[in-house]
Amino acid sequence: MGSNGNGLQGSALNSLWRALTARCQNMGAVGGSRRPREDAPVQRAAFRRHVFRFALWPIALALFGVLAAACSDDPPVTSTPTVTLTPTATPTPEALTTHLYALESDYVMLEDFDGRGGAIESMGDDLLVVTPKGRFALVFQDGTVEYLDGSVPMNYTGLKSSPMSEEPDFDSLAFRVADILLEEIAGGYTLFVTHHHFAGGCVWLRLSSTTMVRDGQRVAVLPDWRTIFDAEPCSEQPDGWQNAGGRMLTDGEEHLLVTIGNQAHGQRPVPSDLHIGKFVRIEIETGEAEVLATGIRNSQGLARDAEGNLWATDHGPQGGDELNLLREGADYGWPLASYGVGDGGVALRLIEDEDTGRHDGFARPAFAWVPSPVLSAIAVNDKKRFPLWRDDLLIASLHGQSLFRVRRHGTEVQYVERIEVGDRIRDLTFMPDGRIALLSDGSQVTFLSRSPRYCDEESRNRRDIYSVDCESAPALPWLWEGEIHLEQ
Numbered sequence: 001m002g003s004n005g006n007g008l009q010g011s012a013l014n015s016l017w018r019a020l021t022a023r024c025q026n027m028g029a030v031g032g033s034r035r036p037r038e039d040a041p042v043q044r045a046a047f048r049r050h051v052f053r054f055a056l057w058p059i060a061l062a063l064f065g066v067l068a069a070a071c072s073d074d075p076p077v078t079s080t081p082t083v084t085l086t087p088t089a090t091p092t093p094e095a096l097t098t099h100l101y102a103l104e105s106d107y108v109m110l111e112d113f114d115g116r117g118g119a120i121e122s123m124g125d126d127l128l129v130v131t132p133k134g135r136f137a138l139v140f141q142d143g144t145v146e147y148l149d150g151s152v153p154m155n156y157t158g159l160k161s162s163p164m165s166e167e168p169d170f171d172s173l174a175f176r177v178a179d180i181l182l183e184e185i186a187g188g189y190t191l192f193v194t195h196h197h198f199a200g201g202c203v204w205l206r207l208s209s210t211t212m213v214r215d216g217q218r219v220a221v222l223p224d225w226r227t228i229f230d231a232e233p234c235s236e237q238p239d240g241w242q243n244a245g246g247r248m249l250t251d252g253e254e255h256l257l258v259t260i261g262n263q264a265h266g267q268r269p270v271p272s273d274l275h276i277g278k279f280v281r282i283e284i285e286t287g288e289a290e291v292l293a294t295g296i297r298n299s300q301g302l303a304r305d306a307e308g309n310l311w312a313t314d315h316g317p318q319g320g321d322e323l324n325l326l327r328e329g330a331d332y333g334w335p336l337a338s339y340g341v342g343d344g345g346v347a348l349r350l351i352e353d354e355d356t357g358r359h360d361g362f363a364r365p366a367f368a369w370v371p372s373p374v375l376s377a378i379a380v381n382d383k384k385r386f387p388l389w390r391d392d393l394l395i396a397s398l399h400g401q402s403l404f405r406v407r408r409h410g411t412e413v414q415y416v417e418r419i420e421v422g423d424r425i426r427d428l429t430f431m432p433d434g435r436i437a438l439l440s441d442g443s444q445v446t447f448l449s450r451s452p453r454y455c456d457e458e459s460r461n462r463r464d465i466y467s468v469d470c471e472s473a474p475a476l477p478w479l480w481e482g483e484i485h486l487e488q
């Protein structure tokens with residue numbers, strides 16, 4: 001195990017730990033020491049190297065593609081029956097060859113998710129996972145997993161016993177945790193969660209926070225949750241929470257930036273006094289929300305690059321998934337403009353005399369996808385972890401079961417590389433140790449890292465892998481073809 005980076009040191013902090021965990025025990029929710037291995041076979045799921053071979057890969061992709069087409073997170077404009085997601089993931093292949101890197105993958109299977117969603121965030125060198133229905137798990141650097149006591153206050157039990165759950169369109173899978181965000185404090189973290197919450201016969205998208213305390217391997221989620229914000233309005237429709245959005249980012253100045261999906265509004269414009277379908281800035285202390293931009297459908301990705309640009313993904317209807325540059329005051333068009341069309345190819349013609357599929361009259365995306373991969377989270381790479389991908393955006397997708405590496409210069413997108421991983425990726429993050437962590441809807445955490453094979457003989461003889469950062473590798477043979485004049 002590597003260092004946890006934030007362990008409590010010294011007797012004073014140990015005393016704090018004891019006091020806090022004692023408080024948790026009194027309140028009936030403590031994250032104690034790691035559970036014995038023999039008691040919890042799933043929790044000690046160590047890394048599993050993929051055994052899936054390339055020969056089977058295209059077949060599995062095709063089959064999974066057919067299945068996923070029915071399981072898209074992107075609710076259709078016309079209603080179709082809800083399909084239960086099979087929680088068994090298709091394993092990511094053991095190696096992925098990309099344009100600039102060969103990647104190796106390790107994975108950890110968690111207990112089956114009850115739904116679609118959840119989120120991950122690095123916690124020191126380890127990974128905090130929140131499942132779609134609000135359970136917490138820590139995936140340690142060696143691949144062992146510990147489930148923590150305590151859960152996100154969603155009131156899923158209340159929803160399941162409500163009359164809404166009897167309705168044919170009831171979508172329990174989409175009732176979810178949308179995102180988590182950790183801010184380091186003395187002895188632990190402040191944890192922010194965007195999630196659904198059922199109250200008064202209605203489902204809200206809520207922003208809550210609590211404290212996590214950490215002493216080495218021991219982590220506790222304190223039970224004193226605080227509600228910061230509820231997005232208006234809540235939904236009384238049995239599937240009205242599908243387009244949740246809910247991705248968060250701190251502005252470093254006591255605010256959280258949050259994307260809020262347009263939920264049950266479908267193709268109906270959202271009134272300006274409602275939060276849904278908008279990009280908002282929420283003051284953490286007061287919960288006051290300010291609308292920064294409008295015209296958002298289901299934005300599940302939000303990231304800030306090193307130059308301060310804000311990038312957000314959004315779902316188109318059929319075609320027209322977007323990568324947007326967020327700017328205050330902008331209207332991103334939904335539902336009045338899109339590069340997509342309605343499900344079944346029905347033209348979206350919501351403004352008189354406007355052509356469909358032009359995105360006229362509104363802030364256009366920096367890039368758009370046709371067909372829709374159903375984009376989810378965004379992470380920005382830095383030059384330390386994948387130097388040849390420096391400043392690139394890495395975007396996950398659900399239906400597309402792929403990552404998209406976006407090469408950009410400033411705000412200009414130059415090209416997009418598709419990297420197929422074979423699973424619906426809900427969230428992703430770069431780990432401090434250089435791995436990429438992916439959370440799938442199939443209850444799987446996958447870690448991608450640069451393969452040692454990237455520097456071996458076979459790879460070095462490939463002309464499409466540019467291995468300048470292989471420390472021990474001799475110069476590439478083709479570099480010696482012809483004359484090379486080096487400047488002195």
Ligand SMILES: [Ca+2]
Pocket residue numbers: 295322332333334337338363365
């Ligand atoms: Ca748009």
